Amino acid sequence: MIIRLETKDDYRQVEELTREAFWNQYFPGCDEHYLCHILREHKDFIKELDYVAELDGKVVASIMYSDSFLISEDQEKVHVVSFGPLCVHPDYQRKGIGTALIEKTKLLVEKKNIPAIIIYGDAHNYCKHGFKNGIDYKVSDMNGEYPMGLLVLELRNGFFGNKKWKIKQTDAFYFDQEKALEFDKTFPEKEKKYEYGQEIFKMNIRAFLR
Numbered sequence: 001m002i003i004r005l006e007t008k009d010d011y012r013q014v015e016e017l018t019r020e021a022f023w024n025q026y027f028p029g030c031d032e033h034y035l036c037h038i039l040r041e042h043k044d045f046i047k048e049l050d051y052v053a054e055l056d057g058k059v060v061a062s063i064m065y066s067d068s069f070l071i072s073e074d075q076e077k078v079h080v081v082s083f084g085p086l087c088v089h090p091d092y093q094r095k096g097i098g099t100a101l102i103e104k105t106k107l108l109v110e111k112k113n114i115p116a117i118i119i120y121g122d123a124h125n126y127c128k129h130g131f132k133n134g135i136d137y138k139v140s141d142m143n144g145e146y147p148m149g150l151l152v153l154e155l156r157n158g159f160f161g162n163k164k165w166k167i168k169q170t171d172a173f174y175f176d177q178e179k180a181l182e183f184d185k186t187f188p189e190k191e192k193k194y195e196y197g198q199e200i201f202k203m204n205i206r207a208f209l210r
């Protein structure tokens with residue numbers, strides 16, 4: 001397996017594999033392939049952390065990062081990063097590829113002296129990589145709440161101290177759903193289905209810790 005930077009020639013392949021990986025995962029259908037498409041053009045996109053995994057000449061996984069900001073209760077503003085979408089083509093999952101992409105890019109983020117990686121995700125996938133819930137570092141969303149799915153990887157020991165923080169992620173994540181649906185029409189038709197696992201995703205973003 002080769003882990004390398006994404007190139008323009010990979011764009012469509014990455015969007016296709018992202019669609020395959022996320023399809024019906026979090027709601028019927030998915031929109032993460034559209035997010036890949038627009039994120040690359042966004043000012044907050046971090047080109048030097050845009051990695052793919054290639055196996056036998058085929059791109060099978062992708063990770064993308066964007067800039068985020070932590071804002072402390074005394075208005076200190078600190079640059080951190082977030083990743084997402086992160087995905088591995090369903091035919092290649094559970095072989096350590098997702099882990100390899102996280103580990104590779106985590107080292108690069110550390111080298112840039114960035115104190116933390118902050119994401120929204122399923123704890124099951126990330127606690128094994130050292131992520132903890134935001135509440136453990138007093139990192140909340142912009143409403144001051146601690147969603148179960150808000151996860152923090154501290155890269156600089158003791159960085160968070162005793163202050164309370166809020167995380168502001170890129171506005172690229174809040175895109176026009178109609179445009180995402182239009183974009184999806186450029187891919188082969190695929191059945192959108194309700195699956196009970198989608199409820200877990202809703203719980204992750206709607207359940208709050210105290």
Ligand SMILES: CC(C)(COP(=O)(O)OP(=O)(O)OC[C@H]1O[C@@H](n2cnc3c(N)ncnc32)[C@H](O)[C@@H]1OP(=O)(O)O)[C@@H](O)C(=O)NCCC(=O)NCCS
Nearest residue numbers: 021022086087088093094095096097098099100121122125
């Ligand atoms: C989440 C995702 C990126 C993980 O990628 P992955 O390549 O499957 O991840 P890994 O293989 O590193 O780890 C997954 C599991 O396989 C296990 N595993 C890794 N290598 C293995 C091997 N050789 N044999 C058996 N199991 C293995 C890991 O221990 C891990 O087990 P766990 O879930 O019980 O902890 C991938 O499943 C995916 O794309 N999902 C759909 C999109 C998505 O939800 N993205 C994340 C948004 S939060």
